[in-house]
Structure formats: C-alpha cells, structure tokens
Amino acid sequence: xxxxxxxxxxxxxxxxxxxxxxxxxxxxxxxxxxxxxxxxxxxxxxxxxxxxxxxxxxxxxxxxxxxxxxxxxxxxxxxxxxxxxxxxxxxxxxxxxxxxxxxxxxxxxxxxxxxxxxxxxxxxxxxxxxxxxxxxxxxxxxxxxxxxxxxxxxxxxxxxxxxxxxxxxxxxxxxxxxxxxxxxxxxxxxxxxxxxxxxxxxxxxxxxxxxxxxxxxxxxxxxxxxxxxxxxxxxxxxxxxxxxxxxxxxxxxxxxxxxxxxxxxxxxxxxxxxxxxxxxxxxxxxxxxxxxxxxxxxxxxxxxxxxxxxxxxxxxxxxxxxxxxxxxxxxxxxxxxxxxxxxxxxxxxxxxxxxxxxxxxxxxxxxxxxxxxxxxxxxxxxxxxxxxxxxxxxxxxxxxxxxxxxxxxxxxxxxxxxxxxxxxxxxx
Numbered sequence: 001x002x003x004x005x006x007x008x009x010x011x012x013x014x015x016x017x018x019x020x021x022x023x024x025x026x027x028x029x030x031x032x033x034x035x036x037x038x039x040x041x042x043x044x045x046x047x048x049x050x051x052x053x054x055x056x057x058x059x060x061x062x063x064x065x066x067x068x069x070x071x072x073x074x075x076x077x078x079x080x081x082x083x084x085x086x087x088x089x090x091x092x093x094x095x096x097x098x099x100x101x102x103x104x105x106x107x108x109x110x111x112x113x114x115x116x117x118x119x120x121x122x123x124x125x126x127x128x129x130x131x132x133x134x135x136x137x138x139x140x141x142x143x144x145x146x147x148x149x150x151x152x153x154x155x156x157x158x159x160x161x162x163x164x165x166x167x168x169x170x171x172x173x174x175x176x177x178x179x180x181x182x183x184x185x186x187x188x189x190x191x192x193x194x195x196x197x198x199x200x201x202x203x204x205x206x207x208x209x210x211x212x213x214x215x216x217x218x219x220x221x222x223x224x225x226x227x228x229x230x231x232x233x234x235x236x237x238x239x240x241x242x243x244x245x246x247x248x249x250x251x252x253x254x255x256x257x258x259x260x261x262x263x264x265x266x267x268x269x270x271x272x273x274x275x276x277x278x279x280x281x282x283x284x285x286x287x288x289x290x291x292x293x294x295x296x297x298x299x300x301x302x303x304x305x306x307x308x309x310x311x312x313x314x315x316x317x318x319x320x321x322x323x324x325x326x327x328x329x330x331x332x333x334x335x336x337x338x339x340x341x342x343x344x345x346x347x348x349x350x351x352x353x354x355x356x357x358x359x360x361x362x363x364x365x366x367x368x369x370x371x372x373x374x375x376x377x378x379x380x381x382x383x384x385x386x387x388x389x390x391x392x393x394x395x396x397x398x399x400x401x402x403x404x405x406x407x408x409x410x411x412x413x414x415x416x417x418x419x420x421x422x423x424x425x426x427x428x
Contacts, residue, residue: 009126009134015405021137024166024345025119028139031165032117035158037141039117042098044091051090055297055323056097062124064091091123095140096297096320096336103144103334104327113145115154119341133342140317142336144324149265152301152319153272155337159305159315160277160284162339166348168307171314172284175269175303176291178318179262180254184289187255188233189226198222203292210234245270245283253289269301297323301335309347315339358385359424360402363413365390371417378419403427 006012013021029039045066052060065087076086092098095118103114118140126132141158143151156173163171181202185195201216208216214231218224233255243249247267251258266287274283286306293302293316302318317337324332359379363372376386387407392398399410411422 007134009128009132011133011135019406021345024341024348025137025139027165028162028339028341029117029119031162032139032141032158035115035141035154035161037115037117037158039119040099040102041120042092042095042102042118044121044123045089046092046098046101048084048087048090050101050327051093051097052084053326055326056093058294059093059124062126063093064123064125066090093124094122095120095138095338096142096323099140099142099336100320100323100334101327103324103332107328107332111145113143113151116140116142116144118142131343137341139339139341140336141338142334144332144334146335147321147333149268149272151333151335152269152303153276155317155335156269156273156285156303157276159337159339160273163305163307163314166344168309168344168347170309171305171307172286173303173305174286174288174291175266175301176288177262177266177301178298179259179300180289181292183259183262184255185226187257188229189223191223191226194220194222194226199292200294202290203294205290245274245285245287250287253287265301293318303337305337305339307347310343312343313340314343314347357383357409357424358387358407360387360389360399360407360410360427361413361422362389362391362395362398362410364415367413367415367417371415372413375413375417375419375422379422399427 033039048065051063054060056063066089067086068088071086078085099116099118103110118138120138121135122138123135126134128134141155143154160171160173163169181199182195185198190198197220198217201213201220204216205213210231214227214234217227217230238252243252247263250263250266270283270285273279273285277284291302291304293304297320298318299321300319303316304313305315307314315338317335319333319335321331321333321335324334361372361375361379372388376388379386385407387402387405389398389402391412402410407427409424409426411424413422
C-alpha cells in the first residue's frame with residue numbers, strides 16, 4: 001500500500017514554512033536584482049547526453065533519468081545491458097549545466113556580459129540524511145562574457161550583501177584557484193594521472209587533518225617523493241603574524257615562485273571587494289590554498305561562503321570557462337556563485353515584521369456572507385492580508401493556529417458590522 005508520506009528525501013511545506021521560505025527568497029531576489037542580475041528560467045529536464053557529458057562530476061551519478069517514451073518490451077530487453085539506452089531526458093541536478101545550454105541557445109539575444117539569476121529546485125538521488133535532500137532549491141548568480149577579476153568581485157559583493165540583508169552579517173569567502181592547485185601538485189612532483197585522486201584526498205583536509213592527508217596519500221601509492229615534498233610543505237615552520245587578504249598572505253601560503261598571473265588575479269579580486277565593502281584593512285576574503293571544490297568543470301577561481309555561526313559552508317562557486325564552449329563551439333568565460341538556500345533559510349529570522357498587516361476576522365455563524373465578503377474586501381483594499389474564520393468554542397486554539405500561519409491581529413464580527421466598527425487586536 002502506498003504511504004501518505006512524501007518520497008524519501010523530499011518534503012512537504014506547511015503554510016507557515018512556505019511563507020518563511022518565500023520571504024527569504026524575496027530578499028535574495030531583491031538583492032541580486034539590485035546588483036544588476038536578471039532572472040531567467042530553464043526547463044526542469046535536459047537531454048540525457050547533456051547531463052551525462054562528463055562535466056557534472058559525481059552529480060551525474062545522482063541524476064534522475066526519465067524513461068524514453070514508446071519503448072516496447074523488446075526494446076527494454078535489448079537495452080538491459082546499457083541502461084542509458086532506456087532514457088533520453090533527465091531531471092537537472094544543478095543549475096549550471098542548464099545555464100550553459102541556455103546561453104549557447106540565446107546568446108544572440110543577450111548582452112556581451114550577461115548576469116543571470118536562477119532560483120529553482122534541482123534533484124539528486126542522494127542517500128537521504130540530515131541536511132541532504134533529494135529535492136532542494138538552488139539560488140545561483142552567474143556572469144558570462146567577462147574574464148576579468150571584476151566578475152568574481154561582483155559575485156562576491158552581491159553574495160555578501162545578500163547575507164547582510166538576511167541579517168547574517170560577518171560572512172567571509174574562502175577563495176582559491178584551480179590553477180594554483182594544479183601548479184602546486186606539479187611543483188611537489190605528482191604525476192598528471194595521479195592528480196585527480198590527490199585532489200580528492202586534499203579535499204578532506206578539514207576533516208582528517210594534515211597527518212591524515214599524508215597517510216591517505218601514501219595509501220594511494222602515488223609518487224613517494226611528491227608525498228614527502230607535500231608533507232614537508234605542510235609541516236614547514238611558519239611565523240605567527242596576521243596578514244590581511246592580499247599578495248603577502250597569498251604568497252606566504254604557497255610554495256615559492258607561485259604563478260604571477262594567478263596571484264595578480266586573486267589580488268585584484270580582493271582589491272575590488274575591499275573597495276565595494278569599504279574594508280581596506282578587514283577584507284572579507286580568506287585565501288585557502290587547499291580549497292578544492294569537487295566539480296570537474298572549474299577552471300580558475302573557486303570560493304566558498306562561510307559564516308561564524310556555523311562550521312559548514314553556506315554556498316560556493318567558481319569559474320568554469322570551458323563549459324559553454326562544449327555547447328557553442330566557442331570559448332566563453334563564465335563564473336558563478338550559488339547560495340545554499342536550504343541551509344540559510346534555517347538560520348534566518350524570517351518573521352513577517354514590516355510586511356502587510358495580516359488579520360483574522362472571527363465571525364459568528366449568523367453573519368451574512370455578503371457582509372463578511374464586504375468587510376474582507378475593505379481590509380484587503382487597505383493593504384491587509386485577511387482570513388475569514390467561523391468562531392469555535394475553543395477560540396484560543398483558533399487564534400494560536402492563525403498566529404502560527406503568520407497572522408498578526410484579529411477582530412470579531414457580529415451581524416450588521418461595518419468597517420468602522422472593527423476593533424483589530426494583536427495576536428501576540
């Protein structure tokens with residue numbers, strides 16, 4: 001027998017929860033638009049080949065695929081050894097792949113530098129657990145057509161401004177560059193074919209520490225001399241001094257002779273963010289030479305959003321200059337930042353203070369419908385949100401439920417009442 005529960009890893013939202021989510025989304029949209037980004041919409045499904053083209057990393061393995069229409073029993077049996085032949089579409093597992101396809105499709109109608117907003121659900125066949133869902137909302141901003149540090153700076157400033165607007169001040173952005181990671185691994189002596197696995201291990205640094213990283217690398221049987229060099233770098237003596245984000249901090253955290261062009265790009269991002277935030281000595285950026293981010297399509301700058309109230313990331317992103325070229329046949333620089341909406345919404349005090357007045361009209365059963373509808377219309381025309389409720393014996397329970405649904409006041413209605421007679425009392 002089917003249950004009445006939603007599928008595992010998916011959720012229903014009661015009216016109060018839905019209203020809370022929409023209030024947070026409204027703030028995010030408003031701040032993104034204030035920074036010059038324009039919202040677009042793409043289909044929830046994309047072609048199977050596009051979703052499984054090798055640019056989505058492990059997320060491709062988690063994609064929900066859609067069975068092709070018109071397959072008969074013989075066709076299904078013939079495809080038994082190759083399940084991919086059974087599907088032609090799939091639910092999107094992120095918003096970046098659809099965006100790349102969107103840009104390739106509509107480039108002729110878009111400005112040279114296009115700033116997009118995408119806020120929509122995505123689906124992944126995750127193993128459900130706390131904080132990991134099979135359906136969740138992503139909030140992405142992306143800039144296409146700008147290879148300069150200005151693009152990263154605009155994304156970071158817009159994201160931090162949005163955090164401030166949600167009263168989550170104090171956010172910082174950890175930043176690195178995939179080119180730095182590749183250069184370091186080459187400098188230590190890791191062979192090119194070893195590097196993807198080495199990066200997977202390095203990505204665990206926060207969880208298992210430097211000794212755990214070195215031990216796991218030795219278990220991987222990668223180049224021993226490279227592991228020794230990496231170990232020596234991790235355990236090198238370091239002077240304890242505070243260096244704000246900038247060239248000195250970046251070079252101090254890297255081996256000698258780091259590539260000047262990449263360092264200059266990172267420094268330029270910091271200077272632009274500092275100018276926008278008015279933080280010449282307290283730039284909200286932290287250079288992390290071992291920040292990896294697992295998506296295989298990142299080609300340059302990568303970043304993650306941190307907040308002192310939690311020990312996990314609240315979002316992230318990076319530069320993916322090679323992705324759109326796969327669809328367009330021409331390289332287009334692109335970089336994006338995604339806020340972790342499901343994590344942020346739980347941290348935000350999303351009360352409806354300052355919003356429209358919300359009133360419950362509690363009426364006796366003998367009040368004519370025409371009078372009730374007229375009173376409701378009068379209050380709605382004044383800008384109030386209004387609900388009609390028939391009075392019950394347990395008035396307290398009725399009002400508590402209304403308060404839980406976001407209503408802030410109530411008035412009792414008797415036959416013959418007019419707008420001027422209503423006395424609105426607070427529900428607090």
